Amino acid sequence: MIECLRILESVNLPAHIVAHSLQVARCAVTLARHLNNNSHRLHEDLVCAGSLLHDIAKDLSLKTGKNHAHLGAAILEQMGLSLVAPIVRDHIFLNESMLEAPFSESVVVNYADKRVKHEAIVLLDERFEDLLVRYGTTPEKKAHLQRRWKIYRALEQKLFAHTSIKPEHLAQEAAQVSWAVGHCDGSQ
Numbered sequence: 568m569i570e571c572l573r574i575l576e577s578v579n580l581p582a583h584i585v586a587h588s589l590q591v592a593r594c595a596v597t598l599a600r601h602l603n604n605n606s607h608r609l610h611e612d613l614v615c616a617g618s619l620l621h622d623i624a625k626d627l628s629l630k631t632g633k634n635h636a637h638l639g640a641a642i643l644e645q646m647g648l649s650l651v652a653p654i655v656r657d658h659i660f661l662n663e664s665m666l667e668a669p670f671s672e673s674v675v676v677n678y679a680d681k682r683v684k685h686e687a688i689v690l691l692d693e694r695f696e697d698l699l700v701r702y703g704t705t706p707e708k709k710a711h712l713q714r715r716w717k718i719y720r721a722l723e724q725k726l727f728a729h730t731s732i733k734p735e736h737l738a739q740e741a742a743q744v745s746w747a748v749g750h751c752d753g754s755q
């Protein structure tokens with residue numbers, strides 16, 4: 568984790584994006600732990616590293632106009648973090664066919680990111696209502712976001728069917744996540 572935060576510092580990621588990424592990591596690690604308690608085999612360090620680094624290129628993408636997920640993955644590949652890079656590349660993509668696949672670190676980080684609005688852990692509906700207001704500026708964009716909303720609802724149902732908690736309990740549990748020093752360094 569310390570290593571991931573150093574990486575974010577080295578690229579001068581703004582503090583509010585670091586704060587957002589920490590919240591995503593809390594949600595993703597909480598969810599991964601619950602899934603692992605129910606016989607899944609998710610690599611928690613990788614989930615943590617992917618969450619912390621998922622928006623590494625967000626600021627850069629605003630300046631260059633490039634896709635922040637692809638740009639972030641390329642940066643991490645260059646750093647030799649080849650296991651984390653695909654998680655970052657995939658964190659904004661989800662289609663129906665991915666719902667049929669076994670749970671992965673990528674899907675957990677992807678979902679967790681949709682539970683954090685700026686720096687606050689919120690319900691999926693609140694996050695998508697906000698996205699609709701901000702980005703649903705044409706009928707096509709609105710319809711696209713509504714389709715995505717529906718897929719994420721289905722993913723949420725599938726994920727939480729394998730946990731002992733409900734989606735609305737995630738924020739409270741995530742707030743209690745503590746990090747071990749040296750844990751989650753993203754290099755494995």
Ligand SMILES: [Fe+2]
Pocket residue numbers: 587591621622680
């Ligand atoms: Fe994010």
